Amino acid sequence: MVEGPFRTKKTEAVILVPNVNGSCIEKLLEWTEHQIDDGPLEENDGYIPDIGEWDQQLLQVEKNVLAELNLASDYLDNQRLLDMTSRADIDSMKKQTTTQR
Numbered sequence: 001m002v003e004g005p006f007r008t009k010k011t012e013a014v015i016l017v018p019n020v021n022g023s024c025i026e027k028l029l030e031w032t033e034h035q036i037d038d039g040p041l042e043e044n045d046g047y048i049p050d051i052g053e054w055d056q057q058l059l060q061v062e063k064n065v066l067a068e069l070n071l072a073s074d075y076l077d078n079q080r081l082l083d084m085t086s087r088a089d090i091d092s093m094k095k096q097t098t099t100q101r
Contacts, residue, residue, distance in 0.1 A: 017072050024068040048087045059088040
């Protein structure tokens with residue numbers, strides 16, 4: 001069970017996120033708790049900003065976990081996390097040779 005500020009005793013809602021496992025959801029909640037006081041997203045004209053140090057640490061995961069985080073953030077309409085996971089994926093591909101992809 002995931003514990004944290006988003007779980008209350010008053011409500012027990014189930015949100016199904018297809019093809020995403022519990023450990024991925026825990027990462028998503030950890031990211032959300034850290035970003036909770038951030039302001040709204042600014043219009044970025046399609047540019048994905050650089051990833052901050054804390055986000056880089058959180059997103060240093062296996063490629064399949066990063067893909068699940070990307071899928072979950074898209075499904076939950078979390079644009080900020082979707083941008084971060086997309087940027088992390090792009091950055092990891094830049095570091096690979098063509099045979100590693």
